[in-house]
Amino acid sequence: MSQIWLRCDLRSPHFGTPTPDLCRIAIEQAVWADKNGFDAVQLPEHHGSPDGYNPSPFLLAAAIAARTSRIRLHPSAVLLPLHDPIRVAEDTCVLDNISGGRVDLTIGLGYVPSEFAMFGVSLRDRATLAEAKLVALRKALAGDRFEFEGRKVYVSPRPLQQPSPPIYIGGGVVAAARRAAIYGDGFLPSMIDDTMRDAYVSACHALGKNPGPIIDVVTGPQFIFVTEDPDEAWERIAPHALYETNAYGKWAIETGTTMPFAKAVDLDALKALGIYRVVTPEECVRLGQSLQASNSVMIFNPMIAGLPETMSWSSLELFASKVLPKLRNENTQLNCD
Numbered sequence: 001m002s003q004i005w006l007r008c009d010l011r012s013p014h015f016g017t018p019t020p021d022l023c024r025i026a027i028e029q030a031v032w033a034d035k036n037g038f039d040a041v042q043l044p045e046h047h048g049s050p051d052g053y054n055p056s057p058f059l060l061a062a063a064i065a066a067r068t069s070r071i072r073l074h075p076s077a078v079l080l081p082l083h084d085p086i087r088v089a090e091d092t093c094v095l096d097n098i099s100g101g102r103v104d105l106t107i108g109l110g111y112v113p114s115e116f117a118m119f120g121v122s123l124r125d126r127a128t129l130a131e132a133k134l135v136a137l138r139k140a141l142a143g144d145r146f147e148f149e150g151r152k153v154y155v156s157p158r159p160l161q162q163p164s165p166p167i168y169i170g171g172g173v174v175a176a177a178r179r180a181a182i183y184g185d186g187f188l189p190s191m192i193d194d195t196m197r198d199a200y201v202s203a204c205h206a207l208g209k210n211p212g213p214i215i216d217v218v219t220g221p222q223f224i225f226v227t228e229d230p231d232e233a234w235e236r237i238a239p240h241a242l243y244e245t246n247a248y249g250k251w252a253i254e255t256g257t258t259m260p261f262a263k264a265v266d267l268d269a270l271k272a273l274g275i276y277r278v279v280t281p282e283e284c285v286r287l288g289q290s291l292q293a294s295n296s297v298m299i300f301n302p303m304i305a306g307l308p309e310t311m312s313w314s315s316l317e318l319f320a321s322k323v324l325p326k327l328r329n330e331n332t333q334l335n336c337d
Contacts, residue, residue, distance in 0.1 A: 001327050002292040003039040005074075005217070006030060007301040009046075010054040013243050016306015019052045025309055027063050029302055029316065034068035036320050037328075040104065042217075042299075043075045047082070047115045051247070051305070058091040065099035073099055076188065077108025077170040081126040082119045085133040086153055089140035093159045101160035106188045107134060108170040111255045127175070134183040138164070168215060172196075172258035178203040186212030191258040192219060218260050219296040221277040223304055224287070226318045230278045233311075238267045240305035241276045281322035288327045 008026040010019060017025070030041050041064055043057035054060060057075035065073055073095065078088060096103040109126045110116065116123040136148040140155040141164035147153065159165055169180035172191035180187035181203030189196050197214060204211040223241060227233040248261035264270045279287060291298050300319070302312035 001330075002288065002296060002298050003215075004033075004037070004298045005040045005042050005300070006033040006038050006071075007042045007044070007299055008054070008060065008303070009044050009301070010060070011049065011051045011244065011247075012303075012306030013051050013240075016051075016240065016243075017303065017309060018306075021309065022052075022303060022306065023060070023063075025303055025312070026060065027067055029312070030064040030071065031067045032316060033300075034071040036324065038071055038300075040072040040074045043073070044077065045075065045079055046112065047079075048118050049247075051243075058095055061095055061103075062098055065095060065102065068102075069100075070102070072102050072104050074104045074106065076104075076106035076168070078105060079110035079115070080107045080133050080137070081110055081121055081129040082115060083133075085137040086140055086148065086151075086155060089137050089155045092141060092165060093155060093157055096159035096161055096165050097157060101165075103159070103161065103165040104168065105165055106168040106170045107137075107184070109176075111257045112251055113255070127179075131179065131183065134167075134169075134179075138167070138183065141165070141167075166212075168212075174199045181207055181209070181211070184212065186215060188215045188217060190218060190260075192216050216294070216296045217299060219294055220291045220298060221287075222260055222275040222299055223277065223301050224284065224299065224319075225276075225278045225302075225315045226281055226284045226323060227278060227315060228280060228318070230280060234267060234271075234278050236311060237276075237278060237304070237307065238270060240307045241270055242266075243305045245270065245273065245275070281318060284319065284323045285326045288323065289330070292327075 010022045012022055043061050045057045046053040047055045061073045061075055092103060092105055109130050113123055139146050140153060143158055145154045166185045168186045168188040169184035170188045170190055177196050177199035180200055187200045201211045225233060242264055245261045246263050249263035252259050260275045264273060270276060288298055302316055
């Protein structure tokens with residue numbers, strides 16, 4: 001069975017669920033996902049967004065870690081050019097200890113100009129900054145004593161995972177694939193094709209190292225909703241999905257960034273994007289089978305742009321009762337053959 005991830009970003013426009021409720025629901029749904037065999041909680045990061053997009057993935061991850069026992073916690077992507085890498089290393093180490101060694105970390109460069117302005121960081125210098133800070137982050141997580149920008153550094157406590165929690169590098173261009181080979185334990189691309197895969201694998205081989213995992217979070221849908229009545233559900237989901245894709249689409253247009261999201265004007269345009277799937281349980285089984293065949297992650301973002309709580313739970317519960325058993329049964333049969 002392909003990996004199944006829960007995504008929590010706390011984003012909600014004025015017509016959506018308020019932030020205090022979103023925080024509570026995110027933790028409760030992560031607990032539910034932990035009990036129902038989901039593989040990871042993905043916790044993205046953005047700053048200064050008027051819709052409350054979560055700027056502190058480590059804080060939310062720690063709250064989830066305290067209530068769960070097996071699900072992986074994946075701040076993704078941490079926008080390293082905006083942060084002190086020593087502070088990121090300390091937060092990662094503490095989170096890894098709180099969670100019992102369940103942290104995965106994806107590092108991204110960031111792309112939204114207002115965020116860089118807010119932190120007083122040059123957008124033009126983001127690649128150079130990220131690479132220098134990745135070196136420092138890796139040394140700090142490994143327990144090295146070293147100097148960074150004239151400062152003597154030693155990070156304690158040590159992470160539970162040794163020598164460090166896995167670090168993935170994000171991005172949607174060939175340079176990101178090469179950066180992942182140099183600095184990462186794996187690659188989490190925001191755009192994937194044979195060129196990107198080959199660039200990563202070739203760069204790893206050139207360095208004399210085995211390629212790490214390539215986590216495909218973009219081939220499949222970015223939102224899956226399970227319902228017995230897709231037409232009715234689409235009508236209720238559409239304002240939230242339109243808000244999300246247009247918000248991301250605006251950022252993409254402004255910055256020339258490659259991502260699955262794009263601007264959409266109405267429900268038909270939203271459906272045509274293909275990244276939002278509102279499906280019956282039977283359709284979801286087939287979708288899960290296709291994602292398994294392509295080795296893609298199955299992503300659930302149940303509180304997308306502040307979707308009503310009861311509606312989000314209805315999809316998760318239907319998935320657990322009518323879809324998961326069939327996917328698991330099929331996976332068991334495949335493993336026995």
